[in-house]
Amino acid sequence: MDKEIEIKTLHLFPLLNNMLINLLKSLTDEEWAAQTIAKLWKVKDVAAHLLDTNLRTLSISRDGYIGERTENINSYQELVAFLNNLNMTWTNACKRLSPDVLIFLLESTGQQLSQHLNALDPFEDAVFPVAWAGQKTSVNWFNTAREYTEKFLHQQQIRDAVGKQGIMTRELYYPFLDTFMYxxxxxxxxxxxxxxxxxxxxxxxxxxxxxxxxxxxxxxxxxxxxxxxxxxxxxxxxxxxxxxxxxxxxxxxxxxxxxxxxxxxxxxxxxxxxxxxx
The missing domain is CATH 3.30.1050.10 (SCP2 sterol-binding domain)
Incomplete structure (x- = not known):
């Protein structure tokens, strides 16, 4: 990938994370239990998944720790199934956590994630390729942009479920869409x-x-x-x-x-x- 086509998203992580925390702090008990467009997940499940992506990225990319390996995965479909299982086991476990605990952990890990992503060389190879774009190897800036799409998408799922818009703006939506188009x-x-x-x-x-x-x-x-x-x-x-x-x-x-x-x-x-x- 060429430097001229870099999609810059690093500066948006703190803003998007602050908007997420403020959103979650505003939710009622009924809104935490609202169904999202992600059929298997309520609002609280989506928040738990966002925490999971923070923790996994910090563990793997920052700390070099891979708890569950993928050596025996031989196809895209097997990789999707593996990730779906990771997501399900995590959200099930997080049913034990209160909304306040989730908010505390999201706020803390969100700040750590931004710091880590900013420390990466944007043009070095990322830990994992962006498979949905058909890439065998991805550079850090693109993997960071992919991570941004995760943060945007899941927050928008929550906002859509509870009727509280706010991130469908040129500043936040266009980089999400620009990355998706890969x-x-x-x-x-x-x-x-x-x-x-x-x-x-x-x-x-x-x-x-x-x-x-x-x-x-x-x-x-x-x-x-x-x-x-x-x-x-x-x-x-x-x-x-x-x-x-x-x-x-x-x-x-x-x-x-x-x-x-x-x-x-x-x-x-x-x-x-x-x-x-x-």
């Missing part, structure tokens, strides 16, 4: 097309943007030019985008809310993009 070319890895074929994804309103993939020999290349002639263009609203690309909603659920022009097969395939491990 799954766009990987989604088309098996799709054949003529060279220079363009597929465009446009997320509407001032907090969105335009992303394209261009066929170049045996690969698709991501760019953000706005003057390309696309074979297929998909326009989608911000609130639908984060739910669709995190696999919370399916393409079938959103198809009537999406504006699609050009090659329908290419456009519908763009809706298959998933930018999380799922």
């Amino acid at each position: 799954a766009f070319p990987h989604t088309f890895k098996d799709i054949k097309a003529d060279d220079r074929t363009v597929v465009s994804l446009i997320v509407t309103t001032e907090i969105g943007g335009q992303w394209n993939i261009v066929k170049d020999k045996d690969m698709w290349i991501l760019n953000k030019d706005t003057n390309l002639e696309a074979a297929a263009t998909v326009k989608i609203a911000p609130d639908i985008s984060w739910k669709l690309f995190s696999k919370s909603w399916t393409p079938k659920q959103v198809i009537d809310e999406v504006e699609m022009t050009g090659n329908e097969q290419l456009g519908q395939h763009a809706l298959q993009m998933v930018s999380v491990m799922a």
